[in-house]
Amino acid sequence: MSLLELLGEAVGSLTLNKLRTALATLGIIIGTGSVIALISLGQASQKSVAAQIQALGSNLLTVMPGSQTSGGVRGAAGSSTSLTYADAQALLAQAGTGLSHVKSVSAEVNRRAQVVAGRNNTNTQIMGVTPAYADIRKVSVASGVFIAERDVHSMAKVAVLGPTVAADLFGEGVDPVGQSVKVANQSLKVIGVTVAKGGSGFQSPDDMLFVPITTAQKQLFGVDYVSTISIEASSADVMVEAQTEVGYLLLAEHKLTDPAQADFTIMSQQDILGAASQITGTLTALLSGIAAISLVVGGIGIMNIMLVTVTERTREIGLRKALGAKKRVVVWQFLIEAVILTFAGGVLGTLLGAAISYLVSTVASLPFTLSPQSIALALGVSGIIGLVFGWYPAQKAAALQPIEALRYE
Amino acid sequence: MIRADKLAKIYTNGGVATVALEDVSFTIADGEFVAIMGPSGSGKSTLMHILGALDTPTSGDYLLDGQNVGKMNQDALAEVRNKKIGFIFQAYNLLPRRTAVQNVMLPMAYAGIPKQERRERALKYLTMVGLGDRLDHFSNQLSGGQQQRVAIARGIAMNPSILLADEPTGNIASAQAEEIMTIFKELNTQGHTIVMITHEPDIAQHAQRIIHIKDGRLVA
Numbered sequence: 001m002s003l004l005e006l007l008g009e010a011v012g013s014l015t016l017n018k019l020r021t022a023l024a025t026l027g028i029i030i031g032t033g034s035v036i037a038l039i040s041l042g043q044a045s046q047k048s049v050a051a052q053i054q055a056l057g058s059n060l061l062t063v064m065p066g067s068q069t070s071g072g073v074r075g076a077a078g079s080s081t082s083l084t085y086a087d088a089q090a091l092l093a094q095a096g097t098g099l100s101h102v103k104s105v106s107a108e109v110n111r112r113a114q115v116v117a118g119r120n121n122t123n124t125q126i127m128g129v130t131p132a133y134a135d136i137r138k139v140s141v142a143s144g145v146f147i148a149e150r151d152v153h154s155m156a157k158v159a160v161l162g163p164t165v166a167a168d169l170f171g172e173g174v175d176p177v178g179q180s181v182k183v184a185n186q187s188l189k190v191i192g193v194t195v196a197k198g199g200s201g202f203q204s205p206d207d208m209l210f211v212p213i214t215t216a217q218k219q220l221f222g223v224d225y226v227s228t229i230s231i232e233a234s235s236a237d238v239m240v241e242a243q244t245e246v247g248y249l250l251l252a253e254h255k256l257t258d259p260a261q262a263d264f265t266i267m268s269q270q271d272i273l274g275a276a277s278q279i280t281g282t283l284t285a286l287l288s289g290i291a292a293i294s295l296v297v298g299g300i301g302i303m304n305i306m307l308v309t310v311t312e313r314t315r316e317i318g319l320r321k322a323l324g325a326k327k328r329v330v331v332w333q334f335l336i337e338a339v340i341l342t343f344a345g346g347v348l349g350t351l352l353g354a355a356i357s358y359l360v361s362t363v364a365s366l367p368f369t370l371s372p373q374s375i376a377l378a379l380g381v382s383g384i385i386g387l388v389f390g391w392y393p394a395q396k397a398a399a400l401q402p403i404e405a406l407r408y409e
Numbered sequence: 410m411i412r413a414d415k416l417a418k419i420y421t422n423g424g425v426a427t428v429a430l431e432d433v434s435f436t437i438a439d440g441e442f443v444a445i446m447g448p449s450g451s452g453k454s455t456l457m458h459i460l461g462a463l464d465t466p467t468s469g470d471y472l473l474d475g476q477n478v479g480k481m482n483q484d485a486l487a488e489v490r491n492k493k494i495g496f497i498f499q500a501y502n503l504l505p506r507r508t509a510v511q512n513v514m515l516p517m518a519y520a521g522i523p524k525q526e527r528r529e530r531a532l533k534y535l536t537m538v539g540l541g542d543r544l545d546h547f548s549n550q551l552s553g554g555q556q557q558r559v560a561i562a563r564g565i566a567m568n569p570s571i572l573l574a575d576e577p578t579g580n581i582a583s584a585q586a587e588e589i590m591t592i593f594k595e596l597n598t599q600g601h602t603i604v605m606i607t608h609e610p611d612i613a614q615h616a617q618r619i620i621h622i623k624d625g626r627l628v629a
């Protein structure tokens with residue numbers, strides 16, 4: 001009997017009891033579906049994080065106060081006060097000359113605060129910046145102007161709103177340029193609104209209020225340090241060189257000789273990206289692992305159904321053996337049935353998982369991704385589950401003695 | 410040609426040995442129509458299982474066309490059942506929810522005969538047993554007599570050395586039982602060897618020769 005004929009026989013047997021076949025497959029459908037959905041969503045969020053970080057500029061270095069540790073991200077970084085505006089100006093003075101790979105430098109001080117406009121108020125990120133910020137962070141204004149050099153010099157009481165803040169304070173579609181807002185009891189004149197960049201998550205550039213850095217330091221917060229210094233390297237290929245140059249200059253500025261004593265951290269987008277994707281990657285692996293357990297449970301369900309089937313069809317098996325079916329043919333017949341069950345479950349589960357992932361990524365505005373590798377993996381694993389869990393019932397069927405089987409009622 | 414030489418079958422269950430067959434020897438020539446008769450518990454079913462290569466004797470030899478079937482392994486026995494023996498069971502044993510043609514084609518499928526030829530032969534034999542108008546009926550749509558005729562068509566499909574019938578009329582109304590016997594006699598005149606097990610004397614008398622068995626031994 002050819003494999004194709006056995007396949008036909010198996011499909012015939014499976015369609016005899018459609019409800020049972022569907023229920024047996026359900027476990028595999030759910031298992032494969034959740035694995036596919038989780039892997040796909042994990043990849044989507046990894047992509048989304050990468051895209052968000054890339055959108056901030058791929059040749060961007062961020063200097064944060066606090067000492068360097070291996071592994072990159074630390075809670076303490078940023079909470080320290082070891083970076084000053086003078087550091088930023090020293091860097092800026094050398095940009096393009098001593099620091100041959102540095103294109104521009106921007107110092108920022110940021111803090112969350114309440115912003116009031118008339119009867120509306122919102123809590124948002126107040127970002128003290130220099131004009132270079134707009135260049136480096138790729139921020140442009142939709143109306144009005146951005147912070148200018150003279151605003152920084154004169155500690156001008158002006159503000160540029162992110163579109164979210166503008167909408168929160170003045171309502172959707174209203175141009176707030178010329179109005180004023182209050183931050184820390186200081187009245188600031190709105191001179192511009194930035195273009196929406198989209199994206200959500202941490203530090204959305206849309207939900208910010210920009211003021212001149214000097215205004216933020218002296219008038220609003222009363223501090224003399226900066227939170228971060230952003231540095232644009234001349235190209236993405238010279239990030240390491242730029243990082244080294246900046247590091248040595250800052251060490252000199254801080255009168256330190258040993259790089260191990262550095263009281264600041266320089267991170268490239270690559271470092272942040274790496275850390276972020278490592279976290280989402282670990283989470284995805286963990287969740288997929290849990291989902292894979294349900295696949296094994298589904299496999300046990302298949303085995304259970306196949307054992308019931310073998311018992312139910314004892315007479316049929318006996319008859320087939322009496323008519324000349326060899327052991328191997330009986331084994332194949334039942335193995336193929338089990339594999340069809342799990343493989344069909346795998347296919348339907350993949351469709352289900354893809355549909356779930358598509359829905360969730362649409363709702364959560366993530367990029368929908370479905371890698372061919374994960375589909376191949378899901379289908380391969382579901383087929384293998386059929387072989388593994390179908391093997392024992394098939395052996396049991398083949399081992400039946402034809403006389404015993406024919407006598408069975 | 411069948412030769413049974415001192416066949417014995419002893420079942421051991423929990424240390425207790427039960428003798429089902431003892432010292433059974435006989436010969437059935439090609440083209441014979443033989444009935445094996447005996448009361449229930451006489452060992453005729455055990456004998457039929459051994460003759461049908463469904464079981465092997467504890468001792469003694471069973472030679473079918475010169476091959477010692479009693480000493481074969483499982484797969485070789487399957488091959489013998491497929492090629493040399495046509496079974497006709499009391500309970501017909503057709504596959505449910507399959508058509509008459511599909512049932513007759515089954516042993517030919519195990520023999521690896523091409524699909525086209527299988528179908529042609531199935532049509533031929535079903536027509537021969539008078540079911541030419543029931544080819545695509547499902548087995549549960551047929552009467553007992555019709556189902557048994559499908560089983561006969563299936564039994565002769567591989568052109569076996571012997572046609573082994575186990576109480577072929579046991580479940581069938583007497584009018585239809587006569588039809589089955591008519592088919593058997595027709596097959597016999599065509600040259601098929603038929604071994605029929607029965608406990609009904611009026612069915613057994615259709616055979617040319619009757620072998621009596623009682624308490625596991627042949628009765629002279």
